Amino acid sequence: MSILVPLAAALLVSSAQIPLATQVQLPTGETVELAADFVAYEADKQVLTARGHCELRTGDMLLRADEVTYDEAGQVATASGNVMFVGPGGMAAVADSVHVDIRSFEANLQGGFFMQKKGVTLEAMLAAKTPQELRAMGETPVILSGTRIRRTGPNSFVVDDLAFTPCECGPGEPSWRVEASAANVVLGERATLSWPVVYVRSVPVFALPWLYLPLAERRSGLLIPKPSTSSLNGFSLEQPVFVTLGRSYDMTFTPGYFSGGGLVTRVIDDRGTADTKDDLTVRDPKVFGVKGARLLSEFRYVPSEHARGRLTLGVLYDSRPVRDPRDRDGAFYRELVDGAPGPNIITDARGLRGEASWQHTQELGSGWYDRVDASLVSDGFYTRDLTADIIAREFQYLRSTASLYKREDELYAGLDVSLRQDIRFGYNFFQPNLVPADAGTATPGLPPVAPGTDLPSPRTFQRLPGITLALPERPLPFLGGLTGGLKVEYTRLSPMLHSNGDEGLDGIFRPQANAVSPWYATVPGELVPDPAQSDGIFNASDREARHRLDFLPRVSTSFALGDYARVTPSLGLRQDIWTGEVSGRTYQRGYPIAGLLLDSQVATTWSGREGAKYRHAIAPSLELRYIPGGWGRVPSAGATPGGPPQPYDEVDAAVPLQPDGRTRAFLHGILAVDQTLRFKRGTNLQEPLRLRIGQGFDLTRNGSNPANPDERGPVLRDTFARLSASAGVLTAGGQIRLDPNTGRLTQVSADFNIDNGKAALYGRFDDLLVTSQAALDKGADPLAIGPDAVRRRLDTLVGSALFTPLGPSSAERVQTLIAGTRLRLGFGLGVRYEAFVQPLVDDPNPLSQQTLGLSYGPACDCWRVEGVMILRRNASPEFAGINVSVAGFGSFGSGG
Known part of the structure; x- marks a missing residue:
């Protein structure tokens, strides 16, 4: 129902020939109930007058006023004094007076506006006695006013001096509105506005010569443009177009253009002399970024309450120069001069690039479900070219x-x-990744490649497919208190279009085609050429497509030790069977897993004010996990059997391995104490404090001493503490882990958030000890160093034992600090600031990125416009664009 239905009702009422009777018969045949304290008809003047609690009512419409007059000769109707109208579809109006000319279908209003209501029934609206009561009912998605309204057709009107607010503002004066000198309105379809101006309070902030607005809940049309500028891609402008395909389907097409970032100056010493007079100065495009037109399409569907999804497809023609894909810094190809790379870059365009994604969830019935969450891009640099945020640019897959x-x-x-x-x-x-014709590849650290060569890319292993059957633990019949469960999983791990990874000597793809001794070797070696990488042959340490069947049954029980403790023993078995898709070799590996949990709890409860009940609990626990060894071995690397093990994922590496791939026995334990404070008021249960302090133990260490690999003995693992707290507007947490053997902190993490709805302050700090890049380049295990929580495998309680212990020089610290604030100021203004700091030490300018946003939104918060500035390290500030958030736009909003 349109927001102009009240006018139609006024015309309907006023065009009647109203006799002095309780029931009035209209020309349409409809009967209107007329009631008032006083009704008079002046026959000589043909004027009907009703005063005092005047009420005109049909089945679903009601008009109330202090006085109603109808001039039958002049065909003019007037309602004055506390005028209020209620109609079907949530339509309502209030005014000081309404004057309607029946012949011209024009209505003039004074001191009034129309409202679209929701969240309130028609019966409740009809029962309202005063305009104030009507205005306060339910929610008000649309408020509209105009000085003169003329009907031009059955469902169309022309409105002069239009002013409206299409959102869920309060019933009083909204903090923003759209005004136009004139508007052409078609009920339930659209409104075209001439010279519309957006006012915030009484200040004009935005104007257009013409504007089209849909007046239906789902109506096709233009959405708000998205301008932005950055040093990465220069100025860009995108214009979304919304197309509805019915109540359950819609599309958004977003054509846009990126002007491209600026040029950078580079000085070339083409003769290799100290004399700078003959140096060349060239201006190259920036390595990352795009230039050209893009079309982004988004299709959304909700065919039923059990299924929904979204599909996106983006196509971009990038005119920026091609790059050497092997270089993570994106070096340009350069023209050959006398057989060697010269100063000029190859200007061949990158051409068509794109992205696609699909999110889908569906309930199929009978307990069956499906889910898709897919994203893909045309090339590895696509995300870095379009995303200025340094955190998102560092994603690796x-x-x-x-x-x-x-x-x-x-x-x-x-x-x-x-x-x-x-x-x-x-x-x-x-x-194909073809090297351009007449191009030389002199990228530092990369071998030269002839023009026209198709550069081999890494073959990423996929899960194609996985099949899982799990029986959750439940009581076992006839076994007296035992519970049991079973998990069986089949997995095929393979590249998408190949049967092996072709990584070469070390089993790792390296663009520079150098190999290192594997991380499990006794003495890590130096970089050596790798002729087996990308040679198209399954050899060396190439990973082959592999099928695996994994069985994991488990039984457990639980019994009390008096009134103070509980014991929960468990026994499991993991059995894995592998088959190589290329070699045909079959491997198997199995081991038992024994577990024991001993826990207790001491609790104190007391009552507080306002009926609150508090509970403080201390719960010590000791958890042990023992694997005595096993049988079989993890598959070896490459085409030659009997080599070192080559685990692919967390199941293959679930336990520590010996150099020949057999399971290494271990006994791990964690001794911990948990404290919790909870309180309950009514049905509200909160936990303002939780603290866990613990110590990890490796009780059967093997081979930790390089001088004596057979040495056994207990060793302490991480000492840790974890805290989470909340009080009112504050939530905070922290975690610390210490390696007592070296005295080094392996992890320090902390975060907090203070938010009272108007102001917020938040921060997060992380400090991890990790394997250094230099050690990784020499073949070290990425999980060799770090906190137990990072290095832990599936069947262990603490980090896996190392094959080759690494010294302190093989470790480095990775630190990150993210902090920010959000404020809601007066008059709807908002500001936010966020800083990303990395590293925190050994850098004169550790601020990697700073983001400042300034926004405005009305009191109803149905929309908010934000301008964003970004300052990155060693770069000039740049305007990152305008964010527009829309939520609850009554009859034509998109939500969000």
Whole structure:
């Protein structure tokens, strides 16, 4: 129902020939109930007058006023004094007076406006006695006023001096509005406004010569443009177009153009002399960024309450020069001069690039569900070229998953696929990576490649597919208190279009085609050439496509030790069987897993004010996990059997391995004390404090001393403490881990958030001890150094034992600090600031990125416009764009 229905009702009432009777018969045949304290008809003047609690009522419409007059000769109707109208579809109006000319279909209003109501029934609106009571009812998505309104057709009107607010503002004066000198309105379809101006309070902030607004809940039309500028891509402008395809489907097309970032100056010493007079100065485009037109399409669907999804597709023609995909810094190809790379870059355009994503969830019935969460890009540099944020630019892969599963209380069965796109390098995924003609590749650290060569890209391993059957633990019949469960999983790990990874000697793809001794070797070696990488042959330490069947049954029980403790022993078994898809070799590995949990709890409860009940609990616990060894071994690397083990994922590396791939026995333990404070008031239960302090133990250490690999003995693992707290507007947490053997902190993390709705302050700090890049380049295990929580495998309680202990020089600290604030100021203004700091030490300018946003939104908060500035390290400030958030736009809003 349109916001102008009240006018139609006024015309309907006023065009009647009203006799002096309680019931009035209209020309349309409809009967109107007329009631007032006094009704008089002057026959000579043909004027009907009703005064005092005047009420005109039909089945679903009501008009109330202090006085109503109708001039039958002049065909003019007037309602004055506390005028209020209620109609179907949530339509309502209040005014001081309304004057309607029946012949011209014009209405003049004084001191009034129309409202669209929701969240309130028609019966409740009809029962309202005063305009104030009507205005306060429910929510008000639309408020509209105009000085003169003329009907031009059955469902169309022309409105002069239009002013309206299409959002859920309060019933009083809204803090913002749109005004126009004239508007052409078609009920339930659209409104076209001439010279519309957006006012905030009484200040004009935005004007257009013409504006089209849909007046239906889902109406096709233009959305708000998205301008932005950055040093990465220069100025860009995108214009979304919304297209509705019915109540359950819609699309948004967003054409846009990126002007491209600026040029950078580079000085070249082309003769290799100290004399700078003959140096060349060239201006090259920036390595990262795009230039050209893009079309981004988004399709959304909700065909039923059990299914929904979104599909996006973006196509970009990038005219920026091509780059060497092997270089993570994106070096340009250069023209050959006398057989060597010269100063000028190859200007061949990168051409078509794109992105796609699909999110889908559906309930199929009978406990079956499916889910898709997929994202892909055309090349590894696509995200870095379009994203200025330094955090998002550091992502190393995109992950896509799809699953079909049945979930019940006593059964889980599922089929899933998991794909990863390696975006560390700039390789194309769907077309050849050809070196341009007449190009020389003199990128430092990379071997020369002849023009026209198709550069081999890494072959990322995927889960194609995985099948899981799980029986959750439940009481076992006839076994007296035992519970048991079973998990069986089949997995195929393989590249998408190949049967092996072709990584070469070390089993790791390296663009520079150098190999290192593997991390499990006795003495890590130096970089050596790797002729086996990308040679198209399954040899060396190439990873082959592998099938694995994993069995994991488990039984447990629990019993009390008097009134003070509980013991929960468990026994499990993991059995894995592998088959190589290329070699045909079969491996198996199995081991038992014994677990024991001893825990207790002491609690104190007391009552506080206002009926609050408090509970403080201290819960000490000791958890042990023992694996005595096992049988079989993890598959070896490459085409030659009997080599070192080559685990692919967390299941392959679930326990520490010996150099020949057999399971290393271990006994791990964690001794911890938990404290919690909880309080309950009514049905509200909160936990303002939780503290966990613990110590990890490796009680059967093996081979930790290089001088005596057979040495056994207990050793302390991480000492840790974890805290979470909340009080009113404050939430905070922290974690610390210490390696008592070296005295080094392996992890320090802390975060807090203070938010009272108008102001917020937040921060997060992380400090991790990790394996250094230099050690990784020499083949070290990425999980060799760090906190137990990072290095922990599936079947262990603390970090895996090392094959080759690494010294302190092989470790480095990675520190990150993110802090920010959000403020809501007066008159709807808002400001936010965020700083990303990395590293915190050994850098004169550790601020990697600062973001400042200044925004405005009305009191109803139905929309907010924010301008964003970004300052990155060693760069000039740049305007990052305008963010527009829209929520609750009554009859034509998109939500959000």
